[in-house]
Amino acid sequence: MNRYYAAIAGRANHRCEYCQAPELIFNFPFEVEHIIPLSRQGENDEANLALACRSCNLRKGTRISGIVPASNTEVSFFHPRQDK
Ligand SMILES: [Zn+2]
Incomplete structure (x- = not known):
């Protein structure tokens, strides 16, 4: 499991930060993903990480738009730290 999972999942209240689906109904942990992918010079820190369901x-993959x-x-795609 991603070493940031506990912090990111707690901050997201265990909901996908894109579609707001609750992690509980999927019966397995959501993924910690990079909002700005590392391949696009995104950082590997909590500010650039989001909890996302598999779908x-x-x-989203490595795209940002x-x-x-x-x-x-x-x-641009929804940015969980910048967009409401
Ligand atoms: Zn989702």
């Missing part, structure tokens, strides 16, 4: 973590098909514009 959100897989969809996506394309809105209707407008073909790039938008």
Whole structure:
């Protein structure tokens, strides 16, 4: 298990910080992921770590933005420390 899990999961109240799903209903621990991936110069510290369910973590991957098909514009993904 990720060494930051206890601190990050506690801070997130054991909910996915992207979709807000409660960890309890999945019956296994959520993942600690990098909001800004290390491959994009993100830091490996608690400020850049978030609790994510498997689905959100897989969809996000190492990306930090996506394309809105209707407008073909790039938008940043939700940032749990900066966005509400
Ligand atoms: Zn999620």
